[in-house]
Amino acid sequence: MSAPRTALRIDGVSMRYGRTGALVLADVELNVAEGEFVCMLGRSGCGKSTLLSLIAGLERPTSGTIDAGGRGIGMMFQDSGLFPWLTVQGNIELALRLSGVPRAEWDDRVADLLAIVRLPGAQRRRPHELSGGMRQRVALARTLAQECRVLLMDEPFAALDAITRDAMHDEIERIAAERALTVLFVTHNVREAVRLGDRVLLLQSGPGRVAGELVVDLPRPRRLDSPDVAVRAAHLHELLDAQTDVDPEEVAA
């Protein structure tokens, strides 16, 4: 068996807002293998969202390089980011149009994508008519419309209720496996990270850096409330708590 290819290589990335602002990320090194599901866990302010923004090209790093090898990168946010003036169909069509898909294929592609996220027939609905979970499904369909190989998810399920979130975990796990997506998933929910990730990265703040990682060697599908997940979550909690003791900001305070 050959080693899986690297989908995403992050090399010595540092980020500082403005010329004199605080260092948000310091010398981050990260390799993500093709098809790998990596969760990034950290307290708020550890720069995990910033790291995703850098990978998505929404911002430029102060130094260092990010290489996705020309793979298409898609991104989902906590807020669905659906355009309220467009229907579900219109939102997904816009993604297809911006990716250069010929107009003749739009209808079929939209129907396919909605079937994948299990919202068949939702074409004519408007974002505000949908529940939070449905909006995230549409956002996922819109992201998949870009045929991206790397999917960045910035706490996409943080605003959902527990039952909907469980369902979305199943969906994203299934879709990522079916499409062999490389996923980078940011969360501050320890159990969610263990539930989804092949690997969980611990990020530390002040300045943000990767402080440790845990390979989750549990078979899939997993359940959020299974004892195995709980044990690993408890372990991660301990690591996170240990972090607090050395957090310079908190010491200063």
Place this chain on the structure above:
Amino acid sequence: MTVVTREVRTEQAALRLPAAAPAPLVRRLWRRVWPGLLAIVIVLAAWQLLYLSGVKPAYVLPDPLTVFDRLGTLLVTASFWLGAATTMIRAVTGFAVALVIGTVLGAAVARSRILRAAIGSLLSGLQTMPSIAWFPLAILFFGLTEQAILFVIVLGAAPSIANGLISGIDDVPPQLLRAGHVLGARGWRMLRHVVLPAALPVYVAGLKQGWAFAWRSLLAGELLVTISQVTALGVLLSNARSFADAPTLLAVMIVILVIGMVVDGVFTVIARAMRRRRGLGTTRL
């Protein structure tokens, strides 16, 4: 057993029917219209009382019936329709020019930091400038001509339209810009597919305000800039004053008010439909 089932069924049917049937159109219409009608009745009653109290002689303040009677006769004269047509053509032309200038100016200021620093505050400042204050200059420039009126309409309306577009673009939620960016929208395509549609409701609010300014400027202009041989609503107004013809004066005023309200209403309907489609509720602009 069967009896019970049947009873349940009829009960369900009885429960379902009234809820399913929507209120008839007439009743729904009435529900929306009556507060306005009541307000009009109150105003007319107050007017009538004022008339009966005799604070002003009848040739200065006629009673509502006389005025509406005059309005009826006015509405079948050619000169009235000629005047109204002149005024409407000026309004539409002026508003159209203001729309183009305001939109181009607004887009430019919203996109350019230098332009914003240069004329951003001037554009807001211009909105506070009473348009009638421009007329002496306009008359000096253009004489008693159509251009003088057009000039002031545009100066009155364009800043509101520009400001609407500027704040619409400024207030596009960053979340939508990020979503557009990760979908691959850049430059012109970002503007066309994300920024402009997101800015549209505030832009329409600016158009509505621009219309109000245009209409006010226009009527002020028609009172000040009287072009010989040309009749207009403003001319009818000032003629009625010259001849101390209070019923005609008030009748023309009612026409001016109604036209302004109808156009304003069109903008409101457009804005409301847009907001409803976006799930923004129906807050008044």
